[in-house]
Amino acid sequence: MSSQHVLLSPAELSYLHASLSLQPLPLRPDGRSPTQFRPLVAETGILPGTNGSARICFADGTEAIVGVKAEVERTVQPFTQDTQTTQDEGETPAEDERRKEEVGGSDWVEMTVEIPGYRDDDPTTVFLGQMLQEALLADGEFTKRLRINGRFHWKIYLDILLISPPLSYPLPLLSLTTHLALLSARLPRLKSEGDEDPLFDDDWAASTYVYPRDNNKKDGKDGNNKVVARPPVTLLVMAVGNNIIFDPAREELAVADVALAVSVGEETTTTTTQTGGDDDVDMEEGSTPGKRRLRLLSVRTIDPPSRLTPPGVPNATNTAYTAPTGTAEAKTQDGARTLETERVEGVWKAPRGGAKVMVMAALVAKVLEKGGVADEVLDGLEAVDLG
């Protein structure tokens, strides 16, 4: 389930853990600040045959390509007439139906993730795909955009390819690439009206963006006016000690106490605030007009690889270090017990137990912080030319 195994010795892990837990600022192996992302290069529209595509390269050499393909599909209308006529109290299915027609079904999006060296039914791959899809569907806004009319919708196929070996946990990379690909995705312009069989303009230049943009670009000053709405992004955040670290590299993740995938959407300025159901927490920060209003879409804990790392042995219990004595037998047993319970400074010990609620809250709050990382990432992505 977790990402990948790391080949670090307990001593190295301990060292990493110690430097990452430093106060007030952690010391990251690559010298980044805790909220700093790895530098990246992005471009869109690289695959002419797709409806939209993007490519992102992280400075560490990981690289991903995402292609978006769309197909017209008939919206399944299960038993609308029949059920209503046969069972008169069929109030709920009809209502359910109406909701689905408005919002769209989760089967309108199909995502496949491909990571070199992994089978496509590998848990890692499936989990990644599910996480990205969940984020995309969570705001309920995306599938609405795919509705053509009462009888037809677009089905979106998202092909996510990691084209480099997975040097670090690829979630943020894939999410950002997907985000860009969706932003650049366009659908043929609809010419028919109402519930007619859809008929499209054969001029590709007339096609419309899935995420519409404001036509009169106001120098991007107002930020929001360039792209009216955006797809969500999923960020990887981890906590080590009392530090919160964004976009962890592979070694950093190896010592994480908690790792979270947080999906953040952007509240469109036009739509009214909707209180999400279930696990969606509506965090509304900064209601200043014109500023971005972030919205938490989903949170997933990632099982960090640190949990599977072998523990270090404290000197006190190391037989190679202390002379074997008569009481050694008992001592070792004691040592073995302390190994289970105590924490010895400088000796690596895999984190145990689930993430603490407080820690999670802090992580999420940090993500959604005004002018925080999510904001920064979205700003950064906005700068990408979507031509």
Place this chain on the structure above:
Amino acid sequence: MASLKRSVDPGTVGSNISSKVYVRSTKSGKVQKIVREVYLRQDIPCSSRLCQACLKSAPRDAAGRPTPFVLSEQPAGTREFPQGHYLVPDTNAFLTAMDLFEQSSAFYDVVVLQIVLEEVRNRSLPLYNRLISLTKSEDKRFYVFFNEFRLETYINREDGESVNDRNDRAVRKAVKWYGEHLARSAARKAQKAPAVVMLSNDRDNLRKARAEGLPACSLAEYVNQLKDGERLLDMIPETQDREVTEGKKKPGEHLYPEYFSMSKMMTGVKGGVLHQGIFNVSPYNYLEGSIRVPAFPKALLILGRENINRAVDGDLVVVEVLPKDQWKEPSTQVIEEEAMTKNENPDTEEGSDLVSEKERKALQEEVKRTQAQKTEGHPIPTAKVVGVIKRNWRQYVGHIDQSSVSQSSQQGRKQDTVFVIPMDKKIPKIRLRTRQVAELVGKRILVTIDAWDRDSRHPVGHFIRSLGELETKAAETEALLLEWDVQYRPFPKTVLDCLPKEGHGWKVPESKDDPGWRDRADLRDLLICSIDPIGCQDIDDALHSRPLPNGNFEVGVHIADVSHFVKPNNAMDAEASIRGTTVYLVDKRIDMLPMLLGTDLCSLKPYVERYAFSVIWELTPDADIVNARFTKSVIKSREAFSYEQAQLRVDDESQQDDLTKSIRTLLALSRKLKQKRLDAGALSLSSPEVKVQMESETSDPIDVKVKQLLDTMSLVEEFMLLANTSVAAKIYEAFPQTAILRRHAAPPKTNFDELGNQLRVKRGLELNVESSRALADSLDRCVDPANPFFNTLVRIMATRCMMSAEYFCSGTQAYPEFRHYGLASDIYTHFTSPIRRYADLVAHRQLAAAIEYEAVDPSVRSRGKLEAVCKNINVRHRNAQMAGRASIAYYVGQSLKGKETIEDGFVIKIFSNGFVVLVPRFGVESLIRLRDLHDPEPQAEYDAENYVLKTSGSREVTVELFQKVRVRVTDQKDESTGKRGVKMDLVDTYGR
């Protein structure tokens, strides 16, 4: 990170790759983004003979020769371009004025840009085909320049640029490149380069071109520079003209409702709410149309201008059924557009109301009548046209409505608007702007419809060419050939090249070792003769019979072996399959195959040896088939009889030679065959057929004779039917999926509703239409002792209720559907006239393959191809019949010219304001309106249930259906169609 994106920067030098992106919607509803890579090259020649540079780099064929260049070295000049010029028209120029480009007086050296050609193809396939044939003709010097593949002329679409704008820019770019390119080439030769002129009717495009300093003209401007510009100006369509010059038309109220969008129509049709079908106009009432849709057994009625909504006869339209309170009965009135809209002024669309005062009046009458007889009124569902899927506009023959011509225009050369009344009454008047009114009045002219806007009451068209004076033989013959779409141009050279090299000298080879003799039976010793109408040159069939030792008879039908000369898929075959049939006019024959074959090499002429395809039966004396065999053969006909000669010979007891005896045997057998057929329920139908006798020298018609039926005609007919049936069974056995057959569907019972009702009410006779047998019997019972013609009359009317027979490919129908209703035969085909019918030729090929004489050609095995062939020949066959009839009608009219005869006639149709009389003597029918009875028009009372029209007032007569009347037949030029036809006046009603 290096970008993976392919550079789209058009500026980069040497980037010879680009791409084209568009959306493709497939039939199954898939929508795909398509990206096509475009590889640009520099070796596409400009094809000007001036240019040496292009010649050097032009691609060469396998022999190392470049394709010869097309555009002339010294193109013609005009007033503005004295140095000569090449034309580069844009798409609209071709779409709107293709006729101009086909002129032989001007429009040479034209560069057809690829982008323009593609656009023309997308917009109109017929125009595209005409353009292609222009580019193929050598003397017109049209060159297709692939501007989209030449690096210098390729352009990328800019941001926010519409496709049309981009294409216009591409045209300008090509014009510019051509100009510069030629200037360079000419400079090298120290010559003056011809101007490269863009032709466009788009104001914006013209303006931009001029701003770029390119020579550009609108069509009108250009034509004005030409010598016979005045004449050509008329060919520039009206709408376009307006667009360029003023565009003054106010977007006022629209006369007609708007059409639905295509997607709305398609969804509606799929959902069963709207219906799609071919729109037909009633021949008696131009405001009434009907449409047959698959959803209903009976046709839907479409009444009134507004509901017809700009549909023209033959268009493929979509209709919506009107609410029940608007259902109506079909009109019992004759409404002719001519009479209704006589005084309309074509110049002004004043009054802007859709329905003219007179039309409105006619409608009121209608309502009164419908409400008067509530009892039996079956209102028929009506519908309105909501959109047109496909226009079926063609070129129409007509003449200018004299009354629409203003006095002033008779002299001047200014442009004037007039109405053209098409010869086909089902086509509405066409508004036409012309500068040559004075010349065109009184001529047969060919026009085409350009458009029918929502705010124009009549369609707008333009003049194509004049056929000649009204009522001259040449003009009228050409007119009816055009009207029935008969291909009458001489055979092209490619077709003539397919003929045998020996020409008329071709003979059946002497030596039997010749490949022509392979698998051929030598039947030269048989006593074969042919029996045909007088003067027949294309003799398709010949017969023989001889007694066999066992008391049976051997009977042979020998058909001209056309398939020996016309091989599948060559030019001659293609031409024949397009023509489909030979068309017989009174004074002229339009052949399906070149003369050499039709009247000589294939024709089974007497005394010479000919190849034939023989069907030989052994028949018992009771005419039962013992066996049948099919073989290719060589025959030598002993004699070519006319029906009359053969009849005389048979009747002459003194003739006892073998040939005559064999004809007598055939005659005896044919009677038995006929009896068998009638017993099986074959119908004997009738149509008034007459023959025009012509003076031999001047070929002016002198008399009209009703065709006589001779026994010998029936003899030939019976054996041809027998041959066709036998062959049909054989080819169906060999090719169950692809045999070419002919079927005659049983008519729907509803077709006979009216006739049955009429017979019941007027004569107390029942018409049983259960089966063809029952119908035949009940037709036999329809006799009126006082009126011997009555039976024929009923047969004529019954014939009109029938479906028309059609060719089909056996795989498309189930076996029970093969039935030929009229002949009461389970399976039937056409085999016996390959010289004049293409279907027979296909049947010959299939039979030859079935008897393993030759290998199966793919073309007679491919179902798709055969279906296309059947579709075409069905249409051609019908058109040929129509043209033949129209020709007879014309000559009947001519023969009556200046004469006056009193004849007996029969009332075959009654309207509330007139009735139709058929005069069997001339085989003509004509409408007698109430207003023709007397002036002032008498009052009339119409009893629709009893089919009686009683007039009172100025003249008192009672006319009822089937009644025998005496009429005075004179000739009259029909003002509406310009045809000379008969005019009838009621003289006597025989005691009524």
